[in-house]
Amino acid sequence: xxxNFYNFISIEGNIGAGKTSLATRISEDFNAKxxxxxxxxxxxxxxxxxxxxKYAFPLELSFLAERxxxxxxxxxxxxxxxxxxxxxxxxxxxxxxxxxxxxxxTFGLYKKxxxxxxxxxxKPDLLVYLYLNIENLLRNIHNRGRNYELDIxxxxxxxxxxxxxxxxxxxxxMRILIIDTNKMDFVHNEEDYKTIISILSEKFPVGVHxxxx
Numbered sequence: 170x171x172x173n174f175y176n177f178i179s180i181e182g183n184i185g186a187g188k189t190s191l192a193t194r195i196s197e198d199f200n201a202k203x204x205x206x207x208x209x210x211x212x213x214x215x216x217x218x219x220x221x222x223k224y225a226f227p228l229e230l231s232f233l234a235e236r237x238x239x240x241x242x243x244x245x246x247x248x249x250x251x252x253x254x255x256x257x258x259x260x261x262x263x264x265x266x267x268x269x270x271x272x273x274x275t276f277g278l279y280k281k282x283x284x285x286x287x288x289x290x291x292k293p294d295l296l297v298y299l300y301l302n303i304e305n306l307l308r309n310i311h312n313r314g315r316n317y318e319l320d321i322x323x324x325x326x327x328x329x330x331x332x333x334x335x336x337x338x339x340x341x342x343m344r345i346l347i348i349d350t351n352k353m354d355f356v357h358n359e360e361d362y363k364t365i366i367s368i369l370s371e372k373f374p375v376g377v378h379x380x381x382x
Contacts, residue, residue, distance in 0.1 A: 170370040172199055173252060175294035177244070178369070179259040182299035183330050184321065185309035190356045191299065191365065192257040198366075204243045204256035207235065215317035217270075226275055229267040233279075236260055237286050244291055259296065260287050265336050269328040295373065298337060298347045303327055305351055337377055344373055349381040 172178065172195070180192045189205060196203035213228040240260055264287070267279050301309070303323050310318050337345055348368060353361040364382050 170366050172201075172366075172369055174370075174372045176253050177291065177293045178253065178255045178295045178297065179293035180255065180257050180297050180299065181259060181262065181333070183301065183306055183326055183333065184318065185306040185313070185326075186299040186301050187309065187350070187356060188257040188299060192255050194355075194362065195366070195369075196255050200250075200252050202243070202248045202251040202254040204239065204254065206256075206258040206262075207239060211235065218317050218320055221270065225270040226279075229263065229270060229279060230282075232266070233260075233263040233283060233286065236263055237290070240290055256293075259293055260290055261296075261336060265332045266329065268335075269332045292343060294344060295369070296343055296345045297369070298333065298345065300347050300349045300351070302351055303330070340377070342375060344375050345377045346373055347377065347379040349379070353382060 178195075178201075180188045182188050192205070193203060195201060211228070211231055213224050213231055217224040217228045236258065237260060240256075243256075244254065260283075264280070264283050267276060267283070271279055303326050306326050307321075307323060310321060337347070346368070348365065350365075353364070355362040355365050361382075368380055368382065
């Protein structure tokens with residue numbers, strides 16, 4: 170199987186969906202350049218989970234700046250020895266989270282900044298959204314044991330899931346693939362991982378496509 174249809178694949182999903190695990194495994198198996206979000210270095214994140222109203226705006230601005238800086242650097246420097254690029258996020262993640270975390274007046278300002286910044290970055294040839302229900306997301310979050318994530322509530326995950334799906338519906342000129350992974354464990358089950366790769370090896374036209382393995 171080959172993923173050579175695409176120069177840039179972005180894996181997206183809610184918190185705990187398995188984005189980093191999948192992107193990392195694919196990069197290893199297919200000699201792809203890997204871009205991983207450097208979220209653990211953001212000092213506002215633990216504070217936000219404890220006091221979201223107070224820290225939402227500085228958190229979202231800092232994430233936007235960090236993601237833009239990293240993507241601009243990584244996407245403009247091509248590695249001739251890699252077959253393609255794969256990331257565990259894209260800049261649209263900033264917009265998706267900010268829309269749910271910020272009040273309307275603050276989000277209006279944020280949106281203007283986001284639109285200016287996002288237009289300067291290339292879009293992924295394929296955006297993959299890993300869909301998991303809230304119960305499975307909470308299980309994954311608990312299992313990986315990051316202290317600052319353990320207080321995340323199901324209501325917050327529901328809001329983020331809704332924001333992702335609203336964003337996907339609004340896209341007109343992107344190739345987006347939604348994979349329902351509720352009955353899969355592509356991290357620990359090799360057959361499930363191979364199923365994901367088999368799906369990605371198909372060439373999808375522009376538009377939104379949903380697959381339930």
